[in-house]
Amino acid sequence: MGIGIPVRRAVLRFPLLRRTISIPVLLFFTALTFVLVPVVGVVTAPFTLRPGGRGRAFRFSVFLAVYLVSEVGGLAACVAIWGRAGFRASKRPETSESSQAYQEANFQLLARLLDRLYAAAGRLYGLRMQLPETVGPSHSGRPTVPELPPGPLIILSRHGGPGDSFLLIHALLVHGRRRPRIVLKDTLALDPLIDVVLHRVPHCFVDPNPDGHPENEHGEDKHGEKTAAEIGRLAAGMGPDDALVVFPEGGNFTPGRRIRAIMKLRRRGLRDSANRARRLHHVLPPRPAGVFAAIDAAPDASVVFVAHTGLDHMESVADVWHSVPLTKPVEATWWTIPASRIPIEREARLRWLQDNWAEVDAWIGQHQE
Template sequence: MLPPRIVRRLVLAPLVVVLAVAALVTLPVWLLVVAAASLRLPPPQRRGTRLVWFAVAWLTLETMALLACFGIWVVSGFGGRLSRDEYEDRHYALIKWFLGRVYGAAERIFGLRVLMEVPPPTPGELSRRLTRPVIVLARHAGPGDSVLLVHHLLSVYGRRPRIVMKAALRLDPSLDVLTGRVPSAFVPRGSGAGGVVAEIRRLAAGMDPDDALVIFPEGGNFTPRRRARAIRRLENKGLAEEAAGARRLTHLLPPHPGGAFAAIDACPAADVVFVAHTGLDDLVTLGDLWTKLPTHAEVRATWWRVDADDVPRDREEQVRWLYDNWARIDAWITANHRAPAAES
C-alpha cells in the first residue's frame, strides 16, 4: 500500500532534497568508507566509489528536477493549468533534460557506451517518422533499460514516450511527479493483467503522431526460474505452440500478448517498433552491481519497425507474429551478447 499523494509530496520529495544535501556534505566520508570496504575484495570488484559518485549525482539531479517541478507548479497557477499542452511540453522537456544528465553521468562514471545499430529506413519511413504514433515493444533486462530507452526516444528520435509502470515506482519522488504530469500509468500491485491492459488501452487510444507507447511484454527481468514458471503457465493453459516457442528462447521470457494487442487494437494507425539490447543483462541486483559492474559498460542495441499496414489483425496470426519477432530479438542477443569485461 503506497502512502497517499500528500504524504509523498510533503515527506518523500523533501526527503530527497535532505538526502542530496547530506550526501554532498558527507561525500568524502562515504568515499573513504566504501574504498576501505572494497579493499577486502579482489581488484575486479573494487567499484564501490563509482556507485557512490553515481548515487550522489542521481540525488542531486532528482533535487534539481523536483525544484523545477515545483517552479512549474507555481507558474501554472499552483497546479490550476497543468493540464494544458504547454505545461505538458515543459514537463517533457524537463524529463529530457533529467535523463540526458543521468545518461551523461553514467558515461563519465561507468564509461557507459550505447552502440545503436540503426537499420536503413524503408521506403516512405522517413516521411512517416513523426506523422504516425509508434508502439515500442522492448525486452526487459538489467538496470536502467527503460531510462536508456526513454532517453533515446526523447533525445534522438524526438518522440514523447508514454509508459505503464508498477505503482511502487511512485516511491521515487521525481519519477512520481514528472511522469504523473504527462500521459503515463502506474498500476497497483494485485490489479492483475486486466488492470494493466486497461491502462495500456487508455494510453494508446489517446496517442498523437509524435507519441510512443513503451511496453515491456515480458513483465520483468529474465531469470531461469521465471522462464520455467512461464513455460509451465502456458502449458497449463493448453497453449502448446506458445510453450514450444518459449522453450526456444534463451535470453527472454515469453511475451504477455495482452498488453501489446490492446495497444494495437486501440491505436491501429500506429507502427510497431521492436527493440533488442544487451550489455547490462547480468546486473539485476545491488550485489550484481557491486561484484560484476565492468570498467566500461557497453550496451548494444538495435530495433526494427513494422508498418501499421503490415501488422496482423487476426489474433492467432498476431500471436505467431509476436513470438516470431521475440525469437528474432533472442537470436540477435545471442549473436551480440558479451560477458562483462573484467576491471583491471
C-alpha cells in the same frame, strides 16, 4: 520483510500521502550523501589509487549524489513549471494549448535530467550505447542511426538489466524527438521526481507482478485484463510525435522468471505458447493482452521491436558491483512493422508477436557477451 500490502496500497493510491513520506526521505538522504561521499573518498583512496583499483565504492557514492541532487533540482524545476502555469491543476484537457505547453515543459525537464544522469553514468561507470548504423546520404557517406518512421509508435522492448528502461526513454526523448507515454511499475511512484513528473504527462502505473496473479476458475488472469485496459486507454489518441513504451515481459528477465512463465502457460493449457517460450533463452515470453490492447486502441501506429544487451548479465546487487566499470558498450537494435502489416485476427497476431519476439531473443544470443 516487505511493506505490508494494505500500507503499500494506501501509499501508492494517495499521492499526497506518498509525497508527504517520499520527499522528506529524499531530502534527508541527499543531505546525508553529501556528508558521506567525502568520507568514502578518503577511506577508499588507497584502494582506488593503487594499480588496477576500480574505485567502485567512490563511483557508486558519487553517482548516488548526482542522482539525488538531480531529484531535488528536478522537483524545484517542477514547482517553477507549475508556477509559470499559474499554479493551476496539472490534469487539464490534453487537447488544450495550455495543457500541451505544460506537458512539453515537463518532457523537456525529463530529457535534461536523463541526459545529465546518462553523462554521469558514462564518466563513472563507463556506460555507453552502441546503436545500429546505416550509411548516410551519398554526399556524406557517414554512418547514421536509422530514423524512426513518422507517425505514432508502439515501442515493444525487452526488459533486461538495471536502468534499461531509463536508457530507452532517454533515447526517445533526446535522439528520437518523441513524447513517450510510459507503462511502468507502480512501485516507481515511490521515487518523488518520477511520481511528480509522470503525473503531468500521459502515463500508466501498473502492478505487473512478474510471477503472476491468481487465476479464476476459468483460468483467466483478471489482473492482466485490467492492466491491458489501462494500456489501451493510454494508447488511444496518440499524436504523430507520441510513442507508447511497453515492456511485454512484465519484468526483468531472470532464469527463474523464465521457468515460472513457462509453467504458468502450461497450467493455462497454452501448450503451443509454452513450447515457444521454451525456445526463448534470453527473454521472457511476451504477454499479448497489453500489446494487443495498444494496437487496437492505436490502429494507425507502427510497432517498433527493440532488442538490447550489455546490462542483462547484472541480475543481483553483487553482479552490478563486480561489473563496474563496464568494459563493453550496451548494444541495441530495432526494427519497425508498419500498421498495415500487423495481423488483425487474434491467432495470426499472436504468432506475429511470438515470431518477432523470437527474433529479439536470437539477436541477443548473437550479441550477448
